[in-house]
Amino acid sequence: MASAAGKWNGKADCMHFFQTLFIKRPDITFVLTRTNSGIYPHWNSAFETGSWTEAWTEKDGQAKIVGQYFVLWQYDNLGWRMRTAVFAPLDCLGDSKFCH
Secondary structure, three states: OEEOOEEOOOHHHHHHHHHHHHHHOOOOEEEEEEEEEEEEHHHOEEEEEEEEEEEEEEOOEEEEEEEEEEEEEEEEOOEEEEEEEEEEEEEEEOOOHHHO
C-alpha cells in the first residue's frame, strides 16, 4: 500500500498502519467509492479505481483528505486478495493546520 504519507508492505505492516491510525484519530472516517473495475480472468487479476475520502478531528479543527485510489486484486486458492493499493491525495480540506 502506498500514499503520499508513506508505503507499507505486507498484511502485517498494513494492519499495523491502520491500527495506529485509528488509535491516533478515533473519529476517523475512511471511505472508498468504487467508480470503475474490471477482471482479466486469464491472469486471475482485477482492478478497482475510485474516489477516497478520509476525515477526522485534529485539536485545532477538522481535516479531510480527498483523492483517488487504485487497487490491484489477484485471485488464488484463498480467494481474491489485494496485491497493491495506491491512494493519491488531491486536496486537503478543513480548518486544521494539518491541511495548511
